[in-house]
Amino acid sequence: MAHQGRRPAKGSGKGSPAHRGRAAGGGPRQGKPAPRRSPRAEKVVFDAPAAAPEEPRTFRLGAVPGATPGKWIDTWKRRLPQVALELVAIEVAGQRDALDDLDAALVRLPLDDDALHVIALYDEVPVVITSTDSHLLAADELTAADLDGEVVLPLSDGVLGPLDLPGTAPARVGPLSTADAIATAATGVGVVIVPMSLARLHHRKDLDHRILADGPVSTVALAWPRARTTPDVETFVGIVRGRTANSSR
Numbered sequence: 001m002a003h004q005g006r007r008p009a010k011g012s013g014k015g016s017p018a019h020r021g022r023a024a025g026g027g028p029r030q031g032k033p034a035p036r037r038s039p040r041a042e043k044v045v046f047d048a049p050a051a052a053p054e055e056p057r058t059f060r061l062g063a064v065p066g067a068t069p070g071k072w073i074d075t076w077k078r079r080l081p082q083v084a085l086e087l088v089a090i091e092v093a094g095q096r097d098a099l100d101d102l103d104a105a106l107v108r109l110p111l112d113d114d115a116l117h118v119i120a121l122y123d124e125v126p127v128v129i130t131s132t133d134s135h136l137l138a139a140d141e142l143t144a145a146d147l148d149g150e151v152v153l154p155l156s157d158g159v160l161g162p163l164d165l166p167g168t169a170p171a172r173v174g175p176l177s178t179a180d181a182i183a184t185a186a187t188g189v190g191v192v193i194v195p196m197s198l199a200r201l202h203h204r205k206d207l208d209h210r211i212l213a214d215g216p217v218s219t220v221a222l223a224w225p226r227a228r229t230t231p232d233v234e235t236f237v238g239i240v241r242g243r244t245a246n247s248s249r
Contacts, residue, residue: 059083059232062090062098062105064159065178066124066197067220069106075239083232092159095223104224104233108159111223118223121240124195126160126215131188132208142210151190153181160216163193178202 059076063069069087076085088105090098095107099116111118128147130136139146148167156175171190181192182202195218199209222240224233 057083057232059085059104059236060088060102061085061236062088062095062102062107064090064092064095064106064108064220066195066201067106068197072236072239076236079239079245080232080235091157093157099223099225102224103228103230104222104236107221107223109219109221111221115226116223117226117229118221119237119240120219120221123217123219124197125217126193126212127196127199127209128212129182129185129192129194129199129202129207129209131186132206133188134191136191136210137208139210141213143212143214147191153184153190153192155181155192155194159195159198159218160193163215182207 059080061069061073073085073087076083088098088102090102090105090107092108095105096111096113099105099107106121107118109118109120128136128142136142136146136150144165145167147165150168151171152163152165152168153171153173154175155178157178158175173184176184178192178194178198179202181190182194182204184190185192186204186206193212193215196209196211222237
C-alpha cells in the first residue's frame, strides 16, 4: 500500500510517443521526396528573313535655266539618303527630247505631249534688264508704253514667246543667246526682257532690272513620262507639292 500512487521512476516503463517514433523509424525523420519536374521545353525562335538591300540607283532630275530646285533637292537628300539625285542642266529648246533620258524635269510651258505628265508649279513675272545708267530705272515698275523707242534685243533662246511691243525700235543685230544679249545690254545698247529668275541668274553690277507689269509670264512646271511613273517619281512629286514623309498620296 505504501507504494500506491507513486509515479514510475524516470526512464522506466515505455517511452514517450516521440521516443517511440524515433525507435520505430530507426533514425531521423525523412521528408517526402520532391516531385520530379518535367524537362523545360526549349524556346524555338523563327527569324524573319532579312530584307533584301535596295539596288543602288540615281534619280536624274533635269532643270531649265532659271529653275531653282535647291530646297526640293535638300528635302530629297533627307528623305531618301540612299538614292542619289543627279541634277542635269537642260535647255528649253531641247527639254522634250531631254525627258527621254531623265526621271523628271523642271521645264517651261508650253509643253504639249500626251505621253507626259505635266504639273504647273509657279509663274514668273517678266523683267526688263538695262544698264545701270538707263532712265528706265527711275520707275519702280514698267509697262509696254514705257519702252517706246527702246531697242529690245532679240533672243535665240527666249522663253516668253512673241512680245507685243509696237513702240520699240528694231534691233540691228540678229537673235542672241540670253547671256550674250545681257552682256550687250550692259554696254547701253538695248534692253533685254526675260523672266525674273534669268535676270538673277545673269546678275551683273553694271545692270539692273524692273518688272514689266503687262508682259507675258513664264510658267515653270514639273514633267515626266507617263510610262515611267516610278515610286521615286511619286516621291519627288510629293516633295514638290509639300507633302511630308508621312502624308498619303
